[in-house]
Amino acid sequence: MYNRSLFTLLAFFISLYALAQHQEVTISGVVLEQDTNMPVPYATVVLLDSNTDKPLTGTTTNEEGKFTIQVNETSKGGYLQISFMGFKTLTLKTLDTSTDSDLGTLFLEQDAQALDEVVVRAEVSSTQFKLDRKVFNVGQDIASTGASALEVLNNVPSVNVNIEGQVSLRGNSGVQILIDGKPSVLADESSNALGTITADMIERIEVITNPSAKYDAEGTAGILNIILKKEEKKGLNGSISLNTGIPDNHSLGVSLNRRTEKFNLFTQFGGGYRSLPRDNTTENTDFETQSSVFSEGTEYRNETFFNITLGTDYHINDLNVLTLSGNFAYEIEDQPSRTDFSSYQNSVLESTWYREETTDATNPKWQYELNYKKEFKNNEEHTLLFSALGSFFGKEQESEFDNTTTFGDIVNVDQQTETAFQQADYTFKLDYTNPISDIVTLEAGLQYVINDVGNDYEVREFESGEWVINPDLTNDFEYNQKVFGVYGTGAYEKDKWGLKLGLRIEDTNLHTVLTNTNENNHQAYTDFFPTLHSSYKFNDDFSVQAGYSKRIYRPRLWDLNPFFNFRNNYNISVGNPDLQPEYSNSYEVTGIFKFGKATLNTSVFYLYTTDVVERVSTFQDNVTITTPINVGTNGAVGFELNGKYSPLDWLTFNGDFNFNYFEREGSFESQSFDFNGNRWNGRLTTKVGLPADFDLEMTGQYESDYKTVQGESEGFAFMDLGVRKKILKGKVVVNLAVNDVFESRIYTSIINNTTNFNYNRSMRGRFFTLGFSYGFGKGEAMTYSGRRR
Structure with missing residues (x-):
């Protein structure tokens, strides 16, 4: 009796289990990107109730884009939604939940908005x-x-x-x-x-x-x-990259992110060492005295650097987010160099010598930022954003320049320089955006920027067995600039046509002082900067954009500071405390085309600039002194072309071409700078997918000759080459790159007039780099920085 009852009870539970199994339905599929056919991992797959639109059950796709969802009796009769950040949500209304079904391959389309x-x-x-x-x-x-x-x-x-x-x-x-x-x-x-x-x-x-x-x-x-980058996936995610190269280019970088419902903690840290050698050749000839000075040498900029970024997003609630972040970086510089000189008189060698530089510097820099973002309930695009940012950069640098005569009797004074540089910047911003309807958006805001800089520069010369300060070359330069700006924009945008108007007003107050000589320079001015943008979409394959803006270039510390660059004392740089800002008016029309597997973007633009800042060279006693000055106007009309063509799944071409014709008008010290010319450059990158997850990449670029205010700059062509191998489904990537394969990236400038000839040539050379990167972590994709989840 007992055994029969146990058997009956067991049979009853087996029947219930079999019935439950029969009533449960499995739905599966694969989610891919529409444009690339690549899997979309961790996309959200949700079954929603057809009557209430409430979620019934859900899952996420795996790393191959596959998903399986179980539908029981209480969940039947719903519809499926598949979503992932940056893609349009895919909705499947006609879904049969009465039987097991494989939906096959489903494609997500990128969402431009x-x-x-x-x-x-x-x-x-x-x-x-x-x-x-x-x-x-x-x-x-x-x-x-x-x-x-x-x-x-x-x-x-x-x-x-x-x-x-x-x-x-x-x-x-x-x-x-x-x-x-x-x-x-x-x-x-x-x-x-x-x-x-x-x-x-x-x-x-x-x-x-x-x-x-x-x-x-x-x-x-x-x-x-x-x-x-800032990682956006829930859970712990990160990446590690390791690089090494010749000449020395070694670095290690780590990026980590931990995302919870309330907090997004993120950090990036790394360090490295690199050497940046540069070969230089110069010639200075004075036609009036028939004397010449030639120099040739290699300069190094060896850098050891460290940096770390820490930050967190705190989601107070669905409508308010607070972000606090900070960055600290530290550089140690070593700049050894040797330059060989030779001096000629009437083509006869008179003397030779070499100049050696020993430079050491430390550069601490840090930055901190506080952001507060508020969204309004009526529209997630209705926002108020406040940010406060502070930063500091310092440089403690000492240099020594020793001259050794190897032939003749020329006398060059040994020199030392010492720099104590500090720069503190503060930026406060308030931005308000209100989409008052589906087609009209208003924006308004204000910004206040403070730049406070000090550069204490001392030059010592070796005389009579001791180092003596040269008062003519020593000074403490202080730079303080405050810019207050307010703006407003209004945008009207429908499916085919859009228009955006704006006006920005900025008030600038700049004060510089050379403290040792008590030379003051004060500039105060208020400017209006109107902007206009418009677009029209003829169809899915052709649209046009047009834009106008007025801009300003304010002279910066290194433009204004009358300090000397002594690396080559026959080619020195000097700032100009009296430099004025330059202004530009920019006009542009862009066409965007799509032809099957190809996209093409063309732009025609006109840029008119007044009070153009140019670096002008003067020549005296075989020494070239270069200083920035305001030289007249420049009108440039140009054409730009960018395109991408993928004829095959494993072959892609990316190219761009830029041409502009310019007309210059201006003069300096009775010398006319009126001239016209053109300048163009082109770049083509070819990417080839090879078997066994290898990729090949080749980039060729050409820079044309072009005229300058006093001479010309010669053109050059160069090529970069690289090979990549993906391992473990792309989680591990190994790269080998060769930059400037033929060592042809050479910068050459020439000034040739009736009184003097100046020639400068510089090149970096070929670089080899081997890189390794590994990405880890997974989790549900979440939208970044306070957008509703």
């Missing part, structure tokens, strides 16, 4: 066009292995970086560089700080040739906005 706020990390760099900017999404390009931000910028369409590290946009050096939309000590050219940002830290770079009134008016050429 969402990509304004978050960009998915790509294997290959790509360019997107927005209403007022171009967005260069930094992929895992092989040529960028171990590269600094300056080298990444040199791969961005319309941007060039010369051997001195000077950044230009469409041939114009008046560029404002921002980090995450704000001025930053990390973007200060004077501190070489961009060298501490590595390619794996960068998410994207925005090229803004006609910025709206929301942005600073600084930069006549426009703005380059470097957006650093």
